[in-house]
Amino acid sequence: xxxxxxxxxxxxxxxxxxxxxxxxxxxxxxxxxxxxxxxxxxxxxxxxxxxxxxxxxxxxxxxxxxxxxxxxxxxxxxxxxxxxxxxxxxxxxxxxxxxxxxxxxxxxxx
Amino acid sequence: xxxxxxxxxxxxxxxxxxxxxxxxxxxxxxxxxxxxxxxxxxxxxxxxxxxxxxxxxxxxxxxxxxxxxxxxxxxxxxxxxxxxxxxxxxxxxxxxxxxxxxxxxxxxxxxxxxxx
Numbered sequence: 001x002x003x004x005x006x007x008x009x010x011x012x013x014x015x016x017x018x019x020x021x022x023x024x025x026x027x028x029x030x031x032x033x034x035x036x037x038x039x040x041x042x043x044x045x046x047x048x049x050x051x052x053x054x055x056x057x058x059x060x061x062x063x064x065x066x067x068x069x070x071x072x073x074x075x076x077x078x079x080x081x082x083x084x085x086x087x088x089x090x091x092x093x094x095x096x097x098x099x100x101x102x103x104x105x106x107x108x109x110x
Numbered sequence: 111x112x113x114x115x116x117x118x119x120x121x122x123x124x125x126x127x128x129x130x131x132x133x134x135x136x137x138x139x140x141x142x143x144x145x146x147x148x149x150x151x152x153x154x155x156x157x158x159x160x161x162x163x164x165x166x167x168x169x170x171x172x173x174x175x176x177x178x179x180x181x182x183x184x185x186x187x188x189x190x191x192x193x194x195x196x197x198x199x200x201x202x203x204x205x206x207x208x209x210x211x212x213x214x215x216x217x218x219x220x221x222x223x224x225x226x
Contacts, residue, residue, distance in 0.1 A: 031213055042116070042203050042217030043154070088153060096142070096212040103153040 003027075004091055004101035012107045013079055021074045021104045023089035030094040032072045034063055037086040046074075079108045112138045114206050116218030123194055124226055131189045131221045133204030139184035140206035144215065145177075148201040160187040194225045 004025045013019055023032070031050045035043035047056050049065035049072060056063045060083075062075040072089055089101040113136040123129050133143055141162045146154040158179050159167040166179035176198075178190040187206075191198050201222050205215040 033213075033215075040201075040220065040222070042114075042205070042219050044217070045214065048213060090154075092213060096207065097144070097156065097159060098215065099156065100146075100154040105151065 004089055004099060006087075006089060006101040006104045008104060009102065010105050010107075012109065015080055015108055015110050016078050017108075019076050019079060019106070021076075021087055021106075023072045023074075023091075023101050025070050025091060027091070027093065028069050029091035030069070031092045032065055032069070033090045033092075033098065034072070034074055035088045035090065037088060043088055076106075079106075081108045081110050084108050112136075112206070112208060112216045114204065114216045114218045116204055116221055118221060119219060120222045120224075122224045122226065125195055126193055128190055128192045129194055129223060131191075131202055131204075131223075133187045133189070133206070133218055135185045135206045135216075138206075138208055140187075141184065141209050142212070143181060143187040143204055143206045145179060145187075145189050146203045146205070148203060148220070150201075154203060157189075162187075191223065194223070196225045199223055199225045 007022045033048045034046045037043040047063045052067045052069045054065045060077045064073050084107050087104045090098040092098050115134045117132045143160040145157045147157050148154050156169050157172045160179045160181040162181045168174045181187040201220050203220040205217045207215050
């Protein structure tokens with residue numbers, strides 16, 4: 001069974017701080033996605049990474065896919081209260097069926 | 111971007127009744143849709159893959175007779191929770207992917223089911 005472990009599970013930080021969320025697995029994924037979910041809503045796709053070692057930036061968010069395509073990280077610079085939410089990574093083993101990570105709940109305090 | 115509509119957004123039912131949840135792709139045709147279940151403060155758990163015109167593929171541990179999936183058209187998949195019990199209470203979310211971009215899923219807003 002493929003598992004995606006995210007760390008930390010919970011994170012509460014002050015506005016302006018930086019943070020990194022990790023997504024780790026022992027399995028190789030052909031692609032990996034990051035989502036943010038607000039309470040009572042469906043997840044919203046932030047990014048898809050495909051190539052090992054790939055780095056993508058989305059404003060203050062930087063995503064990296066591990067060289068071996070088993071892990072990924074999400075770094076947020078100068079966090080804002082609007083970044084609060086549940087961050088989920090999801091891996092595709094090649095069948096377009098995504099397995100979701102355990103989730104990281106972020107709270108940014110003003 | 112593509113829009114997926116899920117209905118109802120919230121449903122409360124009595125134990126023993128059946129509940130149907132609809133997932134529609136509004137501006138594209140989806141040959142494949144996915145159904146997830148999410149427990150409070152937890153991640154999404156894939157329940158089944160819904161394939162248009164054929165039987166759904168269920169994940170290990172998911173009862174296919176309990177969670178009936180029908181994908182009768184290219185824009186509609188339904189999940190019916192049969193003989194619902196309190197332990198079926200959960201947040202159910204569907205997603206659909208574009209045939210030309212299968213690696214991109216568009217999620218519905220979810221349905222919160224509460225079984226009394």
